[in-house]
Amino acid sequence: MSARTSAPPPPALTQWERHTEIPLLAAALVFLAGYAFRVLAPHDAQPWHDLSLALVGATWLLFIVDYAVRLRLSRLGHRFWRVHWLDTLVLILPLLRPLRMVQVYTAVQKKRDRPRLGLYARVISYAGMTAVLLGFSAALSVYHWEHDAPGASIRTFGDAVWWACATLTTVGYGDVVPVTTAGRIIAAGLMACGLGLLGAVTGSFSSWLIQVFRREDEKEPPASG
Template sequence: MSARTPAPPPPALTHWERHTEIPLLGASLVFLAGYAFRVLAPHDAQPWHDLSLVLVGATWLLFILDYAVRLRLSRLGPRFPRVRWLDTLVLVLPLLRPLRMVQVYTAVQKKRERPRLGLYARVISYAGMTAVLLGFSAALSVYHWEHDAAGASIRTFGDAVWWACATLTTVGYGDAVPVTAVGRTIAAGLMACGLGLLGAVTGAFSSWLIQVFRREDEKEPPASD
């Protein structure tokens, strides 16, 4: 018995997503910049702190409005959060919204008759974009929660970036470790994502090598007796 094919999204939802994806990506980068300023700028940097707070709040309200429109146009009702789990995740955790850049890039590639990058190059480039955005967002969040905590080893943003790199690559030196509950939750999520990204890149690179060696073997003339 074949698996049931999921129903395509309604045309109205597809039209909405096609016309709002790029503007919302820009809004997500504004959100990330505003949050980064809130976290990294000195506390006496006024009125810029207030301006960054306004930017963060305004873009978050924009994401809520977009979510409400998607919910209505999808006709999924209460099943929407489960079926469209990525939309729900980036609404709850807006710092992850720049990860939708991968979806935008994928859509651009699909519009071409022949993608500019090969399959394995695309996997590696998508994983690279995801790692950079995810690592930067995690470093900001961990620094925000950790740098004033008692007994914290992550005191500067540089420490947070170093920790994010070590966690994403699953190295885990142990010299910078979150001590708060929120910091450890972020670390657990980043470790899981790091394993997935590392597996995707390793698998794509291994498959590419196998194809290269197979082509070389096919080009070699048969051995004579």
């Protein structure tokens, strides 16, 4: 890795990301709500379908503006998409935006000092929130592609939620499975994300327990001779 890519980000980029973190999270929830309505609402639910489409388009445009600003502030030029590949991926597929929360786990792992116990709790919370949002997004997408497909076993949104839970936790009962090409691609991505999220949660929980035990040992008075 070159010195430029390993250098800390410019202050302007850091400040932009700090100021836009909460608004973009809210926009991601609005995008998910709009997409959910378009998938689950009856086809004759007008004008709500048009409103949900406008919300999805507006939030996607907001994500594009944020990406363009961060591209300019990073000073990486054409290498931005390679260094920030996850940001590029969630721009193309906004339903994967919850995956950006995993960057918090990476930041904790890179700390060289002993992290506070609260940081581990935050990582576990972020990973859990990511799992819920990602599972819901996958359930919506699979239901969208599968419920009308010939020979499909995922006929209702409840079937899709059950499938997402089983896939995300890597259980895989096999009672409901996607039959379309798009559904299987979504399933493969959810399997990979499930493994990564489980690793983040279990790794952080183990580190948290080690920190707890170490602090308890430090509190014990030395044994008398």
